[in-house]
Amino acid sequence: MDDIARLLPGSDVTDLAEFASRRPSVPERVAAARRRYRAIWISDVHLGTRGCNADALIDFLDHVDSDTLYLVGDIIDGWRLKKKFYWPPAHNDVLWRLLKRARRGTRVVYIPGNHDEMFRQFAGLDFGGVLIRRQAVHTTADGRRLLVLHGDEFDAIMLSHRWLAYLGDAAYHAAMWANRWVNAYRRWAGLPYWSLSKHAKSRVKKSVEFISRFEEIVAHEAGSRGVDGVVAGHIHTAEIREIAGVAYYNDGDWVEGCTALVEHHDGRMEVLHWADEMAARGADVVAELVAA
Numbered sequence: 001m002d003d004i005a006r007l008l009p010g011s012d013v014t015d016l017a018e019f020a021s022r023r024p025s026v027p028e029r030v031a032a033a034r035r036r037y038r039a040i041w042i043s044d045v046h047l048g049t050r051g052c053n054a055d056a057l058i059d060f061l062d063h064v065d066s067d068t069l070y071l072v073g074d075i076i077d078g079w080r081l082k083k084k085f086y087w088p089p090a091h092n093d094v095l096w097r098l099l100k101r102a103r104r105g106t107r108v109v110y111i112p113g114n115h116d117e118m119f120r121q122f123a124g125l126d127f128g129g130v131l132i133r134r135q136a137v138h139t140t141a142d143g144r145r146l147l148v149l150h151g152d153e154f155d156a157i158m159l160s161h162r163w164l165a166y167l168g169d170a171a172y173h174a175a176m177w178a179n180r181w182v183n184a185y186r187r188w189a190g191l192p193y194w195s196l197s198k199h200a201k202s203r204v205k206k207s208v209e210f211i212s213r214f215e216e217i218v219a220h221e222a223g224s225r226g227v228d229g230v231v232a233g234h235i236h237t238a239e240i241r242e243i244a245g246v247a248y249y250n251d252g253d254w255v256e257g258c259t260a261l262v263e264h265h266d267g268r269m270e271v272l273h274w275a276d277e278m279a280a281r282g283a284d285v286v287a288e289l290v291a292a
């Protein structure tokens with residue numbers, strides 16, 4: 001447990017039990033009735049980077065609850081943190097809420113991704129009520145078996161699409177940069193959060209090809225393992241679609257899309273677009289401020 005605590009960014013976080021008992025900088029809202037789901041999947045939060053929309057995620061966590069919470073990888077961005085240390089209080093607040101949830105009895109399953117691969121060495125262990133696994137199988141209320149994995153497992157297969165990946169990545173970073181500035185302005189002007197990619201009708205074609213190729217590969221792998229469906233993250237693109245008889249789900253990300261995948265109590269699956277929900281509520285979505 002101490003070993004894991006030492007991996008958490010922030011030199012002051014050395015004891016998880018003590019950390020979980022602290023007060024978050026943004027007090028937890030005591031919602032009279034949190035919206036309850038059977039399961040929730042979130043991934044690609046990228047704590048430790050400026051792109052992370054921690055405030056929207058805090059708002060999400062304060063409004064929903066579930067029997068099981070799957071953290072489908074890239075929750076903490078260890079790659080970026082090694083290059084440049086960036087850890088505002090809101091990022092601690094997200095971790096605090098996740099640990100608190102586990103302590104309150106939510107079954108929290110953490111499947112580290114490639115950006116938080118330093119936690120993969122603890123696969124099979126449980127700490128503070130959080131189960132660390134490389135993959136998991138979730139059984140829905142209507143009896144379907146879903147393989148849950150991050151998705152970088154398929155990067156090697158995707159190598160044949162290396163150029164697509166590069167193009168996609170460059171376009172993605174340019175888009176994220178634009179997204180930050182657009183939303184910094186909108187926030188200043190008192191306008192709600194605006195998702196760039198959601199409104200860009202003509203996404204970079206190559207990027208679209210890359211995404212659909214990833215979805216097909218992941219669904220094919222799940223099909224060959226005899227499960228009914230698969231939940232992945234990694235490509236920051238929320239989706240629910242059927243591919244060759246396999247249900248493909250992606251929970252998206254909290255860098256730009258601010259999406260989560262949820263299972264209702266009858267087994268129905270849905271992608272929640274939290275920025276839209278906040279805008280509808282009139283809440284102030286704090287897009288990443290360009291406060292460098």
Ligand SMILES: [Mn+2]
Binds near residue numbers: 073074114115233234
């Ligand atoms: Mn990833």
